[in-house]
Amino acid sequence: QVQLLESGGGSVQAGGSLRLSCSASLYIDGSASVGWFRQAPGKEREGVACIPMHGSPQSIDSVKDRFTISKDNAKNTLYLQMNNLKPEDTAVYYCAARRRGSVGGDSCLLAEYYYWGQGTQVTVSS
Numbered sequence: 001q002v003q004l005l006e007s008g009g010g011s012v013q014a015g016g017s018l019r020l021s022c023s024a025s026l027y028i029d030g031s032a033s034v035g036w037f038r039q040a041p042g043k044e045r046e047g048v049a050c051i052p053m054h055g056s057p058q059s060i061d062s063v064k065d066r067f068t069i070s071k072d073n074a075k076n077t078l079y080l081q082m083n084n085l086k087p088e089d090t091a092v093y094y095c096a097a098r099r100r101g102s103v104g105g106d107s108c109l110l111a112e113y114y115y116w117g118q119g120t121q122v123t124v125s126s
Helices: none
Strands: 004-007 010-013 018-024 034-039 046-051 067-072 077-082 091-100 112-116 120-125
Touching: 004 091, 018 034, 018 091, 018 120, 034 067, 034 077, 046 067, 046 077, 077 091
Parallel strands: 010 120
Antiparallel strands: 004 018, 018 077, 034 046, 034 091, 067 077, 091 112, 091 120
């Protein structure tokens, strides 16, 4: 059974930093797309940053220059470094792996995924 386990969430003040980790029980090398998603209260889940099977990492405009996605293939671990956090970044963050189908086209942010973690809460206070 494939498992994704997120860690690193917490509460910080605006301007602070957190690094989320996602430990995977499957290979997350170049054979699978991986990504970070978030869902704030009362809002739909949105893609934050992702690494497609082919191509460069993608991220939404609101986190560009603040968030960095990376992965360690040897450790099967995905990371999200979040700097200069803002209250609007408050959400439950989920990691996802292995893209399913072709929804979203070239955007791994809009894609569907087979595997999801249980989520980790990030709370940013002003």
